[in-house]
Amino acid sequence: xxxxxxxxxxxxxxxxxxxxxxxxxxxxxxxxxxxxxxxxxxxxxxxxxxxxxxxxxxxxxxxxxxxxxxxxxxxxxxxxxxxxxxxxxxxxxxxxxxxxxxxxxxxxxx
Amino acid sequence: xxxxxxxxxxxxxxxxxxxxxxxxxxxxxxxxxxxxxxxxxxxxxxxxxxxxxxxxxxxxxxxxxxxxxxxxxxxxxxxxxxxxxxxxxxxxxxxxxxxxxxxxxxxxxxxxxx
Numbered sequence: 001x002x003x004x005x006x007x008x009x010x011x012x013x014x015x016x017x018x019x020x021x022x023x024x025x026x027x028x029x030x031x032x033x034x035x036x037x038x039x040x041x042x043x044x045x046x047x048x049x050x051x052x053x054x055x056x057x058x059x060x061x062x063x064x065x066x067x068x069x070x071x072x073x074x075x076x077x078x079x080x081x082x083x084x085x086x087x088x089x090x091x092x093x094x095x096x097x098x099x100x101x102x103x104x105x106x107x108x109x110x
Numbered sequence: 111x112x113x114x115x116x117x118x119x120x121x122x123x124x125x126x127x128x129x130x131x132x133x134x135x136x137x138x139x140x141x142x143x144x145x146x147x148x149x150x151x152x153x154x155x156x157x158x159x160x161x162x163x164x165x166x167x168x169x170x171x172x173x174x175x176x177x178x179x180x181x182x183x184x185x186x187x188x189x190x191x192x193x194x195x196x197x198x199x200x201x202x203x204x205x206x207x208x209x210x211x212x213x214x215x216x217x218x219x220x221x222x223x224x
Contacts, residue, residue, distance in 0.1 A: 032210035043201055043215045044153070051210060088153065092210055095166060096141060100153040 003027060004091050006101035014109050019076040021104050023089030026070070032092040033065055033072045037085045038103065044088055048074060079108045112136065114216030116202050122222045125194060131187045131219045135204030142185050143205075143213060144177060148198040156200075159185060161207060189221075197223045 036044035203213040
């Protein structure tokens, strides 16, 4: 079992819709969770982080964490074509280093 | 303020040569990380420096890889006797001290081994 798993996609949503990106992790002791956005040919850009169970909202983005289910998700409301990118879920394995999922490719169609 | 700076942005070299990749972290960030991203692969942790502590080298794939950090700031990742499988984008990130701090990435060095 991979340590951090994401659906590779591509996930295609129409402009204005809600995009839902999901991630599961295997280390129950993980404390912090990050979402990065990566445009093709570019480096990862931090968009959200969450440490506690529940929801955390920042503009159009909401991160959701459920430690009991070892599940973290990212919702993007009012999706825009500029949101089209690969979204990487990353988990801090308590040593400082991040363990990344393979990423979910999101395509927002105008 | 300035972000994480990496150089060179691209490096092409012949198999068997040594290469050095440089990372200058965000000012004030005491933690520095190296990752690599191969085509079609996820980001893979290589090494982590935190202040004056001994680095976590657990992700280095072989003894051909080494890294150092001078003066608690700039870091150099060295790959000796490069192999074609070393071709990847090498990414550096930095963060504030302490657990659970968000890491911010540089633009990376795209390394191609001929």
